[in-house]
Amino acid sequence: MRAQASGISRRQFLGTAAAGVATATIVPRNVLGRGQTPPSEEFGGALIGCGGRGQGTFRSMGDGIRMLAQCDVRFVDRADNKTIYTDYRRVLERQDVDVVAIATPPGWHALMSVAAMAAGKDVMCEKPMTRFISEGRAVADAEKRYGRIFQICTFGRFGGNRRLRKIFESGLLDQCDTVRILRGGVKVKQWSGRVVFDVRPVPENLDWEMYCGPAPLRPYHPHRFGGTHRGYWDYEGGGLADMANHHLDRPAYEYGRDLTAPVEVIPHAPIAHPEACGMWGWCEMKYADGFTLVLDSGEWGSAYDRLEQRNTSEQDILNMLSEEDREKLDELPDPEPLVTFAEAIRTRKQAGGNADVTQRVATIYHLANVAFRCNRPLKFDPDTERIVGDDEADRLVNQPMRAPWVL
Amino acid sequence: MAVSEELQALVAQLPDADNRGMYTENIDKEAIEATIASLFQGGTAFVRGLVDMLDEPGTHANLKPHYGLHCLANHTLVLQDEPARAALAGVLCEKLADPEVPPHNKEFLCQTLQWVGRRESCAALGRCLHDEDLVEAAAMALVGIRQGAAETLRAVLPELQGKCRMHAVYALAVLADPQAVSHLQDALQDDDREVRIGGGLGLAKLAVPATAQNLLAAADQATGWERIQLSHSCFLLAENLVAAGETAAAVTIYQQIWETRDDEPHLREAAEKALAAIR
Numbered sequence: 001m002r003a004q005a006s007g008i009s010r011r012q013f014l015g016t017a018a019a020g021v022a023t024a025t026i027v028p029r030n031v032l033g034r035g036q037t038p039p040s041e042e043f044g045g046a047l048i049g050c051g052g053r054g055q056g057t058f059r060s061m062g063d064g065i066r067m068l069a070q071c072d073v074r075f076v077d078r079a080d081n082k083t084i085y086t087d088y089r090r091v092l093e094r095q096d097v098d099v100v101a102i103a104t105p106p107g108w109h110a111l112m113s114v115a116a117m118a119a120g121k122d123v124m125c126e127k128p129m130t131r132f133i134s135e136g137r138a139v140a141d142a143e144k145r146y147g148r149i150f151q152i153c154t155f156g157r158f159g160g161n162r163r164l165r166k167i168f169e170s171g172l173l174d175q176c177d178t179v180r181i182l183r184g185g186v187k188v189k190q191w192s193g194r195v196v197f198d199v200r201p202v203p204e205n206l207d208w209e210m211y212c213g214p215a216p217l218r219p220y221h222p223h224r225f226g227g228t229h230r231g232y233w234d235y236e237g238g239g240l241a242d243m244a245n246h247h248l249d250r251p252a253y254e255y256g257r258d259l260t261a262p263v264e265v266i267p268h269a270p271i272a273h274p275e276a277c278g279m280w281g282w283c284e285m286k287y288a289d290g291f292t293l294v295l296d297s298g299e300w301g302s303a304y305d306r307l308e309q310r311n312t313s314e315q316d317i318l319n320m321l322s323e324e325d326r327e328k329l330d331e332l333p334d335p336e337p338l339v340t341f342a343e344a345i346r347t348r349k350q351a352g353g354n355a356d357v358t359q360r361v362a363t364i365y366h367l368a369n370v371a372f373r374c375n376r377p378l379k380f381d382p383d384t385e386r387i388v389g390d391d392e393a394d395r396l397v398n399q400p401m402r403a404p405w406v407l
Numbered sequence: 408m409a410v411s412e413e414l415q416a417l418v419a420q421l422p423d424a425d426n427r428g429m430y431t432e433n434i435d436k437e438a439i440e441a442t443i444a445s446l447f448q449g450g451t452a453f454v455r456g457l458v459d460m461l462d463e464p465g466t467h468a469n470l471k472p473h474y475g476l477h478c479l480a481n482h483t484l485v486l487q488d489e490p491a492r493a494a495l496a497g498v499l500c501e502k503l504a505d506p507e508v509p510p511h512n513k514e515f516l517c518q519t520l521q522w523v524g525r526r527e528s529c530a531a532l533g534r535c536l537h538d539e540d541l542v543e544a545a546a547m548a549l550v551g552i553r554q555g556a557a558e559t560l561r562a563v564l565p566e567l568q569g570k571c572r573m574h575a576v577y578a579l580a581v582l583a584d585p586q587a588v589s590h591l592q593d594a595l596q597d598d599d600r601e602v603r604i605g606g607g608l609g610l611a612k613l614a615v616p617a618t619a620q621n622l623l624a625a626a627d628q629a630t631g632w633e634r635i636q637l638s639h640s641c642f643l644l645a646e647n648l649v650a651a652g653e654t655a656a657a658v659t660i661y662q663q664i665w666e667t668r669d670d671e672p673h674l675r676e677a678a679e680k681a682l683a684a685i686r
Contacts, residue, residue: 008649008650009650010646010647010649010650013646013649013650013681013684014646016684017677017680017681017683017684018680089631089632090631090632092632092635093631093632093635114639115635115636115639118635118636118638118639118642119635120671120672120673120674145642145646145677145681146673146674146677147673147676147677147680148673188431189429189431192427192429192430192431193429194424194427194428194429194465195424195428195429195430195470195474196424196428196465196466196467196470197428197465198465199463199464199465216514216518216543216544216547217543218464219464219465219511221465223428231429269436270434270435270436270439271436271439271440271443271477271478271481272430273430273474273477274473274474274477274515274518274519276429276430278429278430278431278434279430279431279434300434301436373481374481374484374485375481375485376484376485390484392484392522392523393484395521395522395551396522399551400521400546400547400548400550400551400578400581401547402543402547403543403546403573403574403576403577403578403601403605404573404577404601404604404605406577406580406581406605406608
């Protein structure tokens with residue numbers, strides 16, 4: 001982050017500038033742009049990344065969105081640049097596209113999200129929101145800067161316990177000895193990459209250069225493409241990055257772990273292959289307030305046994321407050337119900353799974369993955385969002401992109 | 408070059424791929440780490456040997472030396488052994504100049520240097536910027552290393568053309584090197600759209616007030632994707648100017664966007680909000 005000569009960082013400035021949007025409930029027509037679409041009317045939509053979850057991602061934006069464009073790197077043999085595209089940049093140039101669903105491999109998510117919002121579009125993005133930690137801040141900044149709606153395509157937090165959330169959001173609890181352990185469900189073996197493979201010719205209908213995008217241009221083999229891409233560090237962080245947003249979205253909301261980030265990470269994993277996401281056992285993550293979160297894959301090595309889960313219920317957490325603070329909590333308003341994407345694009349209220357909170361959720365599993373790859377404990381600064389005292393591990397927080405892709 | 412039997416025996420101890428061609432079965436952390444510790448004892452001779460053992464990507468013959476070299480590089484970082492790390496990086500740089508090492512393996516060496524390289528690695532990587540097969544990996548490695556990278560890029564940039572120039576401009580842009588202002592201003596006027604976009608982003612990161620009018624003019628003249636990107640850079644520049652205390656220059660940018668972007672209401676709105684926040 002730059003020196004703060006004016007005493008206000010870029011992040012603080014964007015927060016100030018965005019405040020007006022967060023409180024607005026009625027939308028002037030011209031906010032939406034592109035012909036001043038009234039909130040009650042149909043929106044023009046586009047889908048980028050049409051395989052796998054793509055159509056479902058588009059549908060998750062809700063009713064009243066007409067599909068105007070579909071874009072996929074597999075469409076080389078059928079692209080007409082009217083309704084079918086291979087190059088998302090041409091989709092974002094369209095003035096009649098109001099909302100974009102992004103369901104490409106995650107290496108593209110941040111680049112496409114930021115560009116879409118810079119072009120005035122609202123975004124529904126498949127999980128994970130990003131490939132690397134620093135990308136998430138760029139997405140959150142773009143959301144604030146351009147007053148756009150961003151929603152991650154997992155919705156666990158919408159069923160979250162708002163009373164529990166209120167305790168952590170209130171700031172009344174500055175020390176907490178909760179240990180929350182999440183076990184299994186992370187598809188470590190399923191989404192591992194091949195370390196031995198046959199290089200094949202690129203299929204004629206596939207724009208492989210565009211597929212690789214910001215990642216190194218690797219020799220083509222089919223396992224790098226079409227869902228199994230998840231096992232390759234270039235595009236995604238294995239089963240952990242694929243699944244963790246599902247498992248973490250709700251507890252991160254309830255326990256306020258989307259308001260900050262871990263400060264210490266202790267991994268247990270064998271050394272990974274440089275390109276293929278591999279096996280890992282568990283990761284213990286400590287927060288500045290004493291909260292401990294443990295991810296235990298259950299797929300490699302012995303089960304996690306360093307700590308027992310403890311003090312996770314609403315009553316447990318309430319008991320950590322003094323009587324005086326409990327009274328103060330009662331006087332505070334409950335958190336507002338979270339706003340869905342469908343409502344957000346019509347009211348311009350911030351969506352419940354916005355980029356700011358999702359960046360914090362994504363940081364949990366990206367940080368675990370960095371620690372697995374580095375094979376050593378790490379310290380993290382939640383304010384700067386950088387690894388402290390380990391420059392080489394920090395290089396995996398803000399990994400370089402292959403030009404001309406850049407944030 | 409002949410690889411010693413001792414090294415070959417150690418490399419053979421590293422895991423084989425399982426029946427899916429993956430590292431998901433029989434992965435023994437302690438055994439791997441013991442092998443890597445033994446490889447470490449072999450010093451630079453073993454590093455050279457591992458590079459010599461690299462083969463075609465994806466082959467069984469490539470797997471173990473490829474994995475072993477990666478693990479060995481990380482091992483120096485885990486130990487925080489700077490002399491060993493410097494020696495390892497030095498061998499990788501030496502091998503970048505070896506005509507016997509094929510380009511796909513040199514790319515892997517660049518990829519390893521991106522992670523483990525140091526200031527001293529920049530010169531060797533800079534020489535790779537002339538090579539269309541290596542420029543992408545070398546530019547990414549320089550961005551990863553950061554220290555010493557910008558001066559290398561600035562020195563080489565005037566000699567580069569086409570794809571090589573584009574990658575160098577983007578690396579320079581990301582590094583936000585204060586001495587690169589003129590290079591990035593030149594890039595903003597380039598014939599290549601991608602180079603112009605990269606130049607604009609670099610100027611935005613540098614936050615030099617005197618570049619604001621050039622960037623605004625470039626954004627204003629651009630169409631389509633380039634207009635989206637250069638307008639985005641105008642906003643980044645304004646935010647960085649605010650952070651640097653150059654508020655008047657930031658106001659000029661926001662004001663001009665607000666006055667001229669009638670057909671891009673989201674940009675007018677964003678400029679209006681930013682102006683309100685400044686005032």
